[in-house]
Amino acid sequence: MTSDKPFRPPADGVVYGALDVGGTHVTGALIAFDQRQPVVRSVTRVSLQPDGTAEHLLSTIASCADSLAGRSGMDWAVAVPGPFDHERGVAQYRSVGKFDALYGVDLRGELSARMQARPGSLTFVNDAEAFLIGEWSHGAASGHVRVVGITLGTGVGSAFLADGTIVADGPLVPPEGRADLLQHDGRPLEDTVSRRAIIARYRERTGQLLDVRDIAARARGGEAVAQTLLDGTFRALGQALDPWLLRFAPTLVVVGGSMTGSWDLLEPAISSGLTGRYAASGVLARAAHPDSAALVGAVQQVRRTERLE
Structure with a gap:
């Protein structure tokens, strides 16, 4: 699903930003769909410290998004591990071995404020669910x-x-x-x-x-x-x-x-x-697409809410 070729949006022009926040890194990509097939471009991966401060974690995630050079108003899908309030965009990590500094933090608001290109929306999806949807729709x-x-x-x-x-x-x-x-x-x-x-x-x-x-x-x-x-x-x-x-x-x-x-x-x-x-x-x-399945699955969840899937 991934490619190193220059990114060319499909005819409908709909391009999404996607982030997959893992315990030791965050991965980002731009994703479009060409005849319902995912086209994944500009993949980037940035290390983070799971026991770092809230500022470290938020700035690292935002900088990963910024490195993709997405346009303002783009819709973003963010795959995150639980426990997490996906509807509100609020982290609920406490004594789970990572991200304790984000407990109670409104990631939707904090990331929107830090990203250079203001997102149109930020939709949070459980990372394991996003991974499975990606592998079920276009993988193993x-x-x-x-x-x-x-x-x-x-x-x-x-x-x-x-x-x-x-x-x-x-x-x-x-x-x-x-x-x-x-x-x-x-x-x-x-x-x-x-x-x-x-x-x-x-x-x-x-x-x-x-x-x-x-x-x-x-x-x-x-x-x-x-x-x-x-x-x-x-x-x-x-x-x-x-x-x-x-x-x-x-x-x-x-x-x-x-x-x-x-x-x-x-x-x-x-x-x-x-x-x-x-x-x-x-x-x-x-997994057939271990690096991109969660990114694709998270975007597909956004498209389902938009009734494009």
């Missing part, structure tokens, strides 16, 4: 009726989709459709499956402070501590998801996020935690 989950999306970055994001619609409540999905609210061995799932948890447990066992990518490299190199740690971590994810997959009955679970760079290690470990018809079903798939 295309053609599937019931799909689950899992994002693995600083924590665990999730979304459940049936017939093109997000399912966020009811007996077939976790509370609010959020895997991060699940537990494993009596503790919050993200105490086991998260960037901070993996780094902390590796340090406890080795005395070394390494990021997940480096721990994965050591696992591939045959280090037993790293292998055991990652196997146990992602088996736990499979075990926590298993009862909900059996209830929701998806035909595919598409996985995205920065940790999928270690898909060769993740996929067998997650699968080992699944039971029943999913134990050896090949239900897991890596």
Whole structure:
């Protein structure tokens, strides 16, 4: 979906700005649709500090948007992790390992004031839901009726989709459709499956402070501590998801996020935690567009509200 060619708007001239705010970075792009196919251009990625001040976080996000050189009055879609009040545009992060400084901040107002080109609108969308919509409409989950999306970055994001619609409540999905609210061995799932948890447990066992990518490299190199740690971590994810997959009955679970760079290690470990018809079903798939699916899905949500989808 992405291209390095100069951006040329389609005949209808409708171009959207899109931002995907992750735990360690923010990604931005300009997106248009040509005969309902997404055209993604001018992709940029900027690092941010999840434990930084509110000013750092807001200015970083706004500067990412500014770097795209969008026009004034453009509609923007912003994919953000929960907990977040999407309708009001207010962050609700508290003790979740990132963005605590944004608790109670009106991101719609603050970003609008900081962006050089005043946006026509800023629509906030859950990042896992945006990711799944993007992969369902134009990616690995295309053609599937019931799909689950899992994002693995600083924590665990999730979304459940049936017939093109997000399912966020009811007996077939976790509370609010959020895997991060699940537990494993009596503790919050993200105490086991998260960037901070993996780094902390590796340090406890080795005395070394390494990021997940480096721990994965050591696992591939045959280090037993790293292998055991990652196997146990992602088996736990499979075990926590298993009862909900059996209830929701998806035909595919598409996985995205920065940790999928270690898909060769993740996929067998997650699968080992699944039971029943999913134990050896090949239900897991890596995202086809890990860098742009959330951007495209967020814009598609805006287009749905505008009745263009």
